[in-house]
Amino acid sequence: RKEVEQDPGPFNVPEGATVAFNCTYSNSASQSFFWYRQDCRKEPKLLMSVYSSGNEDGRFTAQLNRASQYISLLIRDSKLSDSATYLCAVKPGGSYIPTFGRGTSLIVHP
């Protein structure tokens, strides 16, 4: 089993739709969790960290489920500009090294 797994997609959704991605991790010692956004041929950019209690930033909501070892990203009211690849990253406590998933591709169409 891979350390961090994501459905590669693509998720093809219309504008205004709600879409959710999951990311599963295998290391139960994982302590820090992140979502990054990567546009085509660009560098990944931190979208949001994922806290135990869940967190929300505008149309984006991230949640952590430690029991089932996954994190999720929910995007409401999708915009064309949300089209990108979304990478999750997971880091064990005491480590400087996050492990990245391969990413989930999102395409928002008119």
Next chain:
Amino acid sequence: SQTIHQWPATLVQPVGSPLSLECTVEGTSNPNLYWYRQAAGRGLQLLFYSVGIGQISSEVPQNLSASRPQDRQFILSSKKLLLSDSGFYLCAWSERAVMTGELFFGEGSRLTVL
């Protein structure tokens, strides 16, 4: 605010030629520094990371090497490139004092080896 820059942005190199990619971080001290490679359609592969000047940890055995001659400078090198070295190389930094570990990436260097 902190910034990270890497260069060159794009390069096309023949097999067997040397490589040098450079990355600098501004606005922070004593950062952790990382080199990742992202091959086409693949995930991010950690190549090297550094927690201080002259301290380099290699994650993947290969014909690449890294150096950190100054606190905020990280260099990726090769003496002889292979076709399989083609990819998108990303430098990143994180705050040493903050163990949460958010990484911030440079703009990337796209390498094509012919």
